[in-house]
Amino acid sequence: MFMRNRDNFKRFHVLTLMSVASIILIFSLGYLFYNTLSKNLLGSSRQFLAKQVEIASNEVQRRFNTLYEDLTYYTTRWEGYDEVSGAEKIQSSRTRQLLNSYGDLVDTLFVKRGEEIWAFNLKDNNYFEQIKIDQPKSFNDPKRFIKVQSHLDPITVIASVNLDGFLGHYTSNHYLGDGGYKFYLYGENAYPLGENERTVELSLSPALWKEMQNEYLGGLRGVYEGDILKYQQDGTAARLKAIVAQYPFNLFPLEGKFAIVFAQDQSIIISRLYNTYFLLFVGLFTLLILVIYLLIKHGISIDERHIALEKQSQQINRLFEQQTMLLQETNGFVYYHDASGKVSNVSENVTNVLGFTKEEFLENNKSQVVEKDLQKLQEKAKKALDEKWDYLSFEVSFLKKDGAIIRTKNFERLFYDQEGKFVSSVGICTDITEKYLAERELIKSENRLRSVLNSLPDIIFIYDNQGVYLDYYVQESDMLISPPELSLGKHIRDIIPPPYGEKMESALLRAAKTGKVQTEQMTLDLPSGKKFLEIRFFKLDEERMISVGRDVTEQKLWEKGLKEAKEVAEGANRAKSEFLASMSHEIRTPMNGLLGMIGLLEHTKMDDEQQSIVKVIKDSGESLLVIIKDILDYSKIEEGKLELELSSSKFREELNKVINIFSGMVVGKELSLNLDIAPTIPQWLILDNEKLSQILFNIIGNAVKFTPKGGDVSIKVSGEPILDKNFMLYFNVKDTGVGIPKSKIDQLINPFTQTGRGTAEEKSGSGLGLAIANKLIELMGGSLQIESEVGKGSEFSFTVFARISDSEEKVGKDDYxxxxxxxxxxxxxxxxxxxxxxxxxxxxxxxxxxxxxxxxxxxxxxxxxxxxxxxxxxxxxxxxxxxxxxxxxxxxxxxxxxxxxxxxxxxxxxxxxxxxxxxxxxxxxxxxxxxxxxxxxxxxxxxxxxxxxxxxxxxx
Missing domain, CATH: 3.40.50.2300 (Response regulator)
Incomplete structure (x- = not known):
């Protein structure tokens, strides 16, 4: 009894010492881990601030440069006018567009010609205001005004800019979180940005400002650690230790240096980590105390006799359970061999891995191993037993119950008696199919890559990061200045002659620094002739660079020929446009006299026969005019000169106007013309009504023309909203006409094409109607589909894009x-x-x-x-x-x-x-x-x- 209590006391003492040591170790590791995390977090914050301030500065500079370019172009549009007020009729839309585009930057736009000054601005309600300034006005504030002087006329365009609002707007998109502060530097001063300026008074400490000023004025970006002064209501200043990043830039043509500064309070950064880490540490420490308490309590309560009798059994069972739980996560199972080498036991996990039950696996485990792997395994097992190995590891492929084959990795512990005879073994079998397939694929990929490199006609060299040759893959050495093996160990400048040597070295170093592909070209006079080479440099890994050189001599010659062919084609296209313009003028001039005289003749007194003759002449002239207009329209579409002229109108009214045009033909042929407009279509839409009418006129006109007497023509219009205020319109025109042969449907949208259907009267026209309609549909963002069957009719479907209008008034609508x-x-x-x-x-x-x-x-x-x-x-x-x-x-x-x-x-x-x-x-x-x-x-x-x-x- 005394001995048992003494053993229990020893075990308790050992457990206590181990518990104290574990607690000390946990605290030490926790402190080191917390210190490492805090340093990494601060480092990440430095990188985050540096990247964000760089992006913000580049956005500001790019936006400002775009403004100056637009102001320069805008200034040239005022040239050639004597007075500002006279030119405003044409320039008002451009002025409004410029103010709308840069509303966040430009307050007012001034146009000055001599002593005459006009000011233009947009009010909050988008009201465009034009004011003539009678009093002299100075524009000398370098931070406030941007001036652009015309080179031809005494015209100056001055933009009044709001730098504070502009910079605040662009930096507001970069969220820094709690404890984040924003400034911008101009000249010798720093100014707070955004919410900082309105809520608290902030400034950079003198020491931090002095450190930043040298780099900022020198055009260098930087990241610093310093103090930010936050002033209280009583006038005292609290110092906040912060990470600060600045990125300098120029706002041409404004004078002076600019920079954007982002800062974050270090205490807030660390506090986030501390709160999360402290809760995690407390939880883990509590769990450790609980585990130690349970272990001590369990150790004291175990009876000595139970320990002596059940020690080995409990250890085996516990090990087996732990291994089973572990193998459940790794998709594996445990198995045992007896002295004869037969599998005597296996864990229940075998069903999850192979699909067999425990009994099925014990009965037929050898037949479940793929034949070629089983033979190798038996030879290796025999060798292990002969040489008395303690451990045996191998990989085999198993056939699952469902017929699938998986790859497994096996590890066995072999046990021998005192005489060295094998008595048993325990093994772990783990499914490694995914890893095995990945490794196989990697090997195949490496082999494929090596085969590709060996078969590529390109010239491939590998260098270190300084440009020294390490390896090469070259198929044809006649494209090289010297044999490739002589380049190894030498620098790129020593092999490639000047000036290309320095040029290639510079490209290699840029690629190593930026990680981006750098492309250069060089011309070499080789024994085989003059060759053009294109060299691309990029990173192979952190320590090596690679270049791929390609002979582009044929491409250069082809590009030259293509350029010449393009110039010839453009010349022919210009000649065609000039010819069409000339023909338009030559034909329309006599047509003006012809149709004009006919119009005057219609207002004179004539008998019925004369009126009939005049009507035939007028209709013939107008038909000729339509053909001329179709040819010119198709020519403009081909050249890409046709543009959409958008206006807001009542969609249903415009559609009914088109349908009413065919009322006479419909009544004459006794046709049934039905129009169905879906109720989901908005009342007001913004689109090019003239071009939509032209599309519908051609398609509906063909349907009415080729539908026999008593037939039906149906028009269905539906639509659906797509993103924001965009609206997709679906049109379907179906008739019961003569139909079109399927072999000729694809030809309908070609110019000057007719299918040959109908009477001679129905075949009249230029054959351009559907070609123009198809081009206009594509211009309006849609597509045309045609389905037809001879003798049953045709169906034309197309889509166009529109926008939902907010206004109840027509925009730019001609009241003709x-x-x-x-x-x-x-x-x-x-x-x-x-x-x-x-x-x-x-x-x-x-x-x-x-x-x-x-x-x-x-x-x-x-x-x-x-x-x-x-x-x-x-x-x-x-x-x-x-x-x-x-x-x-x-x-x-x-x-x-x-x-x-x-x-x-x-x-x-x-x-x-x-x-x-x-x-x-x-x-x-x-x-x-x-x-x-x-x-x-x-x-x-x-x-x-x-x-x-x-x-x-x-x-x-």
């Missing part, structure tokens, strides 16, 4: 239709709107038409045939309006308009340009020359009447 529908009497126009009108036109037919038209309107007009005569006429007489032809001999209409607008009396004359040119660039040149409006030939009587009304002050 309102005037086209008005009933007006030509003979009374001059009585309502008396005008002195000058007509400048060199074509006799057009001149006669315009004079007859003006006569019917009640005007007696003066006429000239050249731009020079028009200028002289304005000098002699005061006119209210001038209808000016675009192209005239001696002096064209553009030059004449410029000269007239320069005159004092010319500023009040409304000049209407007349031209057969319909390209956008021609119209823009007309407005830039001083023309107030523009009419394209053939000119309609309604167009002339509308322009006269506009010049009289009617709002259109």
């Amino acid at each position: 239709e309102k005037y086209a529908k008005e009933e007006y009497k030509l003979s009374h126009i001059s009585d309502k709107f008396p005008k002195e009108i000058l007509l400048a036109e060199d074509n006799d037919i057009n001149l006669k038409f315009m004079k007859l038209l003006m006569k019917q309107l009640g005007y007696s007009v003066d006429t000239v045939s050249t731009g020079e005569e028009a200028v002289k006429a304005v000098q002699k007489k005061r006119y209210d309006m001038i209808f000016m032809d675009y192209q005239m001999p001696v002096m064209d209409g553009l030059e004449a308009s410029r000269e007239i607008k320069k005159m004092k009396e010319g500023k009040y004359i409304r000049i209407i340009g007349l031209s057969a040119n319909v390209f956008k660039e021609d119209i823009e040149r007309a407005y830039e020359a001083g023309m107030d409006d523009y009419l394209t030939k053939p000119i309609k009587i309604q167009d002339v009447v509308m322009k006269i009304k506009e010049s009289s002050g009617m709002s259109v």
Whole structure:
């Protein structure tokens, strides 16, 4: 009894000493771990601040540079105008766009010509304000104003910038968390940014400022540890030990040095770690005390007899249970061999690994090993027993119950008796299939890479980080200056001749420093001829660099030929555009006289037969005009010059206008025309209504044209919102017409293509309608699908993008239709709107038409045939309006308009340009020359009447 108590006391004493030692060890390791974590956390904070301040500074500098470039371009747009107020008609949209784009930076935009100064700004409600400044104004504050001077005219554009708001806006996107502070440096001063400026008064300590100032003024970035002064209400300053990072930059053309500074309070950084780590440490320490207490209590309560009798059994069982739990996590099982080598026992985990039950595995374990592995295993086991190995490890493949094969790693402990005979063994079998497959794949990958390197025609060299050759993979040494084996151990400058040696060394060092691929080219005169080589340098690992050289001689020659071919193609395209523009002018000019005279003839007294003849002539002329317009539209689409002109309108009303155009044809052919618009489509949409109408006119027109009498044409429109305010429209036009052969469906969208269906009348047209519709659909972000069956009809489906409009008013909508529908009497126009009108036109037919038209309107007009005569006429007489032809001999209409607008009396004359040119660039040149409006030939009587009304002050 005494002996048992003494043993128990010894065990208790040992456990106590071990517990105290464990506690001391835990505290020591905890302190070291906490110290290491805090240092790593501070280091991570330094890197985080340095990266964030660099990103913020680059964003600010890039945004500011973009502003200066836009101001420079904006200044050039004011050149050529005598007065700021006169040019504002054209420049207002650009000015509004510039202020909208840089609202966070630019407060006010000033335009100064001589002593005349205008100011432009946007109010909070997006109201555009234009103010003329009568008092002299100084713009000398280098931190406040950016000036851009025109090189051609005495024009200066000054942008008033708000640096504090701008820098605060861009740095607000970088969240530093609690204890984070932001400043910016300018000159010799530091200024707080963002929330710091409004809530607390902060400044950098003198010591920290002195340390930062040298590097900041020298253009160097840096990260520091120093104090930030936080002033209290009583005037005292609390010192906060912080990590501070600054990144310098320039804001051209502002003078002086700038830098953004980010700082974080070290105490807050450490406090986060301390709180988390302290709770974890307390939890672990409590768990340790609990475990020690349970161990001591359990050791004292064990009876000596039970320990003597059950010691070995408990150890084996405990070991087995622990191994079973461990193997459950590692997907393995434990097994035992008896003296004969037969598996005598196995853990229950075998079912999870192989799928067999314990009994099935014990009965047939050898048959579950793949045959080739079983033979090798038996040979290795025999050798282990002969040589009395203590341990045996091997890998085999097992066949699972479901037929799958897995790879396992086995480790066995072999036991022998005193005579050296094998008595038993215990082994652990672990599933390593994933690791085995990964290793196999890695070996295959390495072999593939080596095979690729050995078979590549490229020249591959490996260097150290200083540029010394270490290895090479070269197939053809005739592309080298010297044999590759002579390069090993030498520097890159010693092998490659100047100046390319220094150039390649510089690229290698840049790649080693930045980790990014660096590409250089060099030209070598080799025995095989002049060769162009492209060399790429990149990191192989932390200690080695690699270069891949490729012969690009053929590519260089091909690029040269491609460039020449591209120039030839562009020249041909320009020639085509010039030809189309010329043909447009040449055809539209006589068409103007033809259709104009027919329009005047319609207002004369005629019998029914004459009216029928005039109608045929007019319809034929307008059909010819449609064909000309299709050809020009397709040409502009091919050149990419066609642009969307977006406007806000009531979608259903615009769609109904298109459908109403076909009402006459529908009634004549007794067709059923149905329009179904989904209720989910918004009332107001922003899109190009003119181009959408052109698409629908072509597609619906074909459906009506090729549907026989009594047939059906159905139009369905649906849609769905896509992100933000974008809206996708789905159109489906289905008819019961003659149909299209499937072999010809793909050809429909090709220009000048007709399928040959229908009568001769139905085949009329240029064959460009669907080609133009398809291009316009693609321009509006959609696609066209065609399905058809001969004798049953066709179905055309397409999609276009639109935007949901917030306004209930039309944006930029032309009210021409309102005037086209008005009933007006030509003979009374001059009585309502008396005008002195000058007509400048060199074509006799057009001149006669315009004079007859003006006569019917009640005007007696003066006429000239050249731009020079028009200028002289304005000098002699005061006119209210001038209808000016675009192209005239001696002096064209553009030059004449410029000269007239320069005159004092010319500023009040409304000049209407007349031209057969319909390209956008021609119209823009007309407005830039001083023309107030523009009419394209053939000119309609309604167009002339509308322009006269506009010049009289009617709002259109």
